[in-house]
Amino acid sequence: MNLKNKVIKRTDINTRESGFKLIILISLMVYFLSACSKDPIREVTTPPVNPPTDTSKVVYNNGVFIVNEGNYNWANASVTYIDNKSGLAYQDIFMTANSRGLGDVAQSMKISGDKGFIIVNNNDRIEVVSLKDFKTIKSITGFSSPRYIEFIDSTKAYVTNMRRNIAIVDLKTLTVVKNIPTPYWTESLVRFGQFMYVTCIGSFNVPTADRKSQVYIIDTKTDVIVDSLLLGKEPVSITVDRKNKIWVICTGGYDNYEAPTLQRIDPALNIVDKSFTFPVQQGVPSRLCMNPTQDTLYFLYNGVYQMAAGASELPATAFIPANRHLFYGLGVHPVTGQVFVSDAIDYVQSGKVFRCSQANGQVLESYSAGRIPGSFCFTASSKK
Numbered sequence: 001m002n003l004k005n006k007v008i009k010r011t012d013i014n015t016r017e018s019g020f021k022l023i024i025l026i027s028l029m030v031y032f033l034s035a036c037s038k039d040p041i042r043e044v045t046t047p048p049v050n051p052p053t054d055t056s057k058v059v060y061n062n063g064v065f066i067v068n069e070g071n072y073n074w075a076n077a078s079v080t081y082i083d084n085k086s087g088l089a090y091q092d093i094f095m096t097a098n099s100r101g102l103g104d105v106a107q108s109m110k111i112s113g114d115k116g117f118i119i120v121n122n123n124d125r126i127e128v129v130s131l132k133d134f135k136t137i138k139s140i141t142g143f144s145s146p147r148y149i150e151f152i153d154s155t156k157a158y159v160t161n162m163r164r165n166i167a168i169v170d171l172k173t174l175t176v177v178k179n180i181p182t183p184y185w186t187e188s189l190v191r192f193g194q195f196m197y198v199t200c201i202g203s204f205n206v207p208t209a210d211r212k213s214q215v216y217i218i219d220t221k222t223d224v225i226v227d228s229l230l231l232g233k234e235p236v237s238i239t240v241d242r243k244n245k246i247w248v249i250c251t252g253g254y255d256n257y258e259a260p261t262l263q264r265i266d267p268a269l270n271i272v273d274k275s276f277t278f279p280v281q282q283g284v285p286s287r288l289c290m291n292p293t294q295d296t297l298y299f300l301y302n303g304v305y306q307m308a309a310g311a312s313e314l315p316a317t318a319f320i321p322a323n324r325h326l327f328y329g330l331g332v333h334p335v336t337g338q339v340f341v342s343d344a345i346d347y348v349q350s351g352k353v354f355r356c357s358q359a360n361g362q363v364l365e366s367y368s369a370g371r372i373p374g375s376f377c378f379t380a381s382s383k384k
Contacts, residue, residue: 055093055134058083059132059133060132060379061379062083062379063084063085064340065109065376065378065379066080066081066370066376067106067109067373067374067375068370069105069374070104070370071347071372072105073104073122074104074371075101075103077104078091078095078106078371079092079106079370080353080369080373081093082367089367089368091370093134094118094127094129094134097133097135102118102127104120106118106119106120106121106374107119107120107146107147107374108375110149111131111377111379111380112154115131116128116131116377119146119148120146121145121162124141124144124146125139125143128174140169143167143176144161144163145161146160146161146162146167147160147161147162147187148160149169150189150190150191151191152220155171155172156169156171156220158196158218160186160187162185162186162204164179164181164182164183165180165181166218167179168180180224183203184204184212185203186198186199186216187200190240191220192240193267194220194221195220196217196218197216197217198215198218199231199238200212200228201213201234201235202234208254209253209257211234211253213231213232213234213235213250214229214231215235215246215248215265227270229270231248231261232258232263233257234252234253234254235248235249236250236286237288239288239289239290240290240294241290245265245266245273246265247264248263248264248265249286250262250263251284251286252278259277259279260277260284260285261277262278262288262297262314263275276314278301278314282301283302285301285305286301286330287299287330289332291358292334292335292336297309300327301318302322302327304320304322304327304330306361320354325345326343326345327342328351328374329341329342329344329353329374330376331375331378336358338357338358339355340353340376341353341354342369342373343373347371350370351369351370351371351373352367353366353373354366354367355367
């Protein structure tokens with residue numbers, strides 16, 4: 001609790017009994033002493049709407065994982081699982097399966113075969129779990145604030161880092177075997193043929209004006225950066241459409257250095273062939289996603305916006321308005337196309353997730369989640 005955010009109003013207490021005055025005085029003293037405590041005061045967690053359920057018979061092969069970031073330096077990251085068959089939401093499944101916490105800031109998760117790879121950013125590791133029971137198979141270390149993972153084949157994956165390099169992971173030994181040197185912070189990535197397109201935000205500790213924002217193009221056969229393209233400031237999300245065009249959202253910078261943009265890359269020529277500029281005053285776009293047929297883009301911009309890949313301008317109104325929600329994470333079901341969006345609420349209490357119709361944005365179901373639900377991971381056999 002922060003005293004500067006708390007206003008105490010004094011009221012005159014008129015009473016005939018001096019004993020009652022004493023009780024009031026003592027109560028106020030206790031109140032002020034507790035409010036001035038130097039120890040961090042964390043709220044009492046309220047029971048979730050979808051309470052934890054026995055997971056002993058759950059197999060994590062047909063559902064949705066919600067990656068809850070947790071609060072920075074609080075080590076309260078977690079994973080929630082929504083089972084498509086039962087409709088139940090299982091809370092903190094990593095803790096349940098492993099009798100220990102996931103760690104500090106869970107950034108993202110991706111699946112390869114029968115394994116889940118959970119990136120724990122502030123602990124510089126990836127937890128590899130079995131999708132049979134969610135028990136840890138191995139904790140991979142050797143990263144520098146890892147962000148996202150992309151699989152090249154069944155033997156190799158790239159992992160972006162906020163500092164120094166792109167790590168190459170051997171999926172057989174589950175170890176970092178090599179690094180692709182980069183002087184800058186790398187973020188999201190998408191595979192296109194034999195090449196990996198990786199967004200690069202720039203140097204970690206410099207103003208946006210001094211950052212060199214670009215996309216690296218890496219030949220996955222040689223693990224060498226073969227080309228790069230300059231983009232708008234702070235490129236954070238990347239995806240590819242059905243016509244083999246690559247889309248990137250650029251926020252414009254954490255200090256609002258320039259207007260945010262949505263840019264399209266033609267990988268045949270390695271040029272930016274289209275760019276859309278967002279109104280500066282309306283917020284910061286993020287979480288770019290594609291629908292199952294890869295012809296419709298979704299992104300957060302306060303609300304959830306839907307845009308045809310062939311559109312000539314940005315959508316004017318939200319597909320799913322935020323209203324009073326603090327939308328933070330976004331995912332699109334790879335089979336049904338249903339939209340999953342999370343509400344971080346206030347970044348402190350447990351968040352919520354809404355499953356919405358891809359046809360009209362109507363909320364079909366809501367679920368409780370952990371602290372700061374930031375991303376979604378759908379199982380390979382995910383269906384509803």
